[in-house]
Amino acid sequence: MNCACHSDHSAAPLDDLTGRLREGDRRITGARARILDVLRRHSHPMTNREIHGHLPRGTCDLATIYRSMHLLEDLSLVQRFDFGDGIARFELVGAHKSGHHHHLICIKCSGVVELEECFPAELEQRIARANGFTSVTHKLEFFGVCAACQKSPAR
């Protein structure tokens, strides 16, 4: 597999966790481990509320999840996605070979497909150069109707 990342992705993110947290004088807490646990069991982006809902109730405050996601994002352990509804969604980095990827979302059932395809790099380069921009990246998500929802008349 073509992956520019140097770390061993087969290692569970939890293994990296200790080291990465230590660097920043951060602690390994029950809440953070539990959050990563939920993310590890779901291969698609989740909202903070969804993560909260998948934790045993009373186990972790919603505010703690918001704070944890900021931290985990800074540590590059999770990636933030935006499906256009103004609600942040997070996915574990390493669940897919490369951190950068996109999604195909069903507008009926909200089902998500993880995509390998990406915006052509050399076209992005051309756009950047043509406009004098540097460090150009992109946000890209696809929306459509999945096979199942095409059949169901209602919904």
Next chain:
Amino acid sequence: MNCACHSDHSAAPLDDLTGRLREGDRRITGARARILDVLRRHSHPMTNREIHGHLPRGTCDLATIYRSMHLLEDLSLVQRFDFGDGIARFELVGAHKSGHHHHLICIKCSGVVELEECFPAELEQRIARANGFTSVTHKLEFFGVCAACQKSPAR
């Protein structure tokens, strides 16, 4: 360029306004005309708060702008964009040749460049087919550092 849009966007939006509103038993009101006026003077996506700020104060309530944007969006007179910060932005359809287009946004100064380039249509087709999806569209925005901001050390 690869643009899947079939409609003719060259007609001025205001000309369409009367007809389109009539169809739905809607009125042409001062507030709506004023909002379109502001949008016509700005070629980049604006937030509702920005639109509100550009209107003579006391002229139009923020709630009215929110309601108007929903209406104008339904009538396809305005297009909604999402720059990833959870704030809706709107741009007049017809300000650019094709309704469907994307932006290149400076992460330092928030400057916006309107782009002609689009995600390759036949690659999108392939993604749709490979996953059994139909009616596939996409949201795509680019982020980088503009020429001016590359020079200014601070900021």
Next chain:
DNA sequence: GTGTCTGCAAACTTTTTGCAGAGCT
């Protein structure tokens, strides 16, 4: 005149923040 719109105020949602006590090392 009739039905749609608007302003105002209140509610709702997502996200952030202050603070005191609990937890990790």
Next chain:
DNA sequence: AGCTCTGCAAAAAGTTTGCAGACAC
């Protein structure tokens, strides 16, 4: 023990909604 983290509650910020009066046709 020392500093970080968490829960709770309150506060931002964007957006939506109910209602009575104003306005378009």
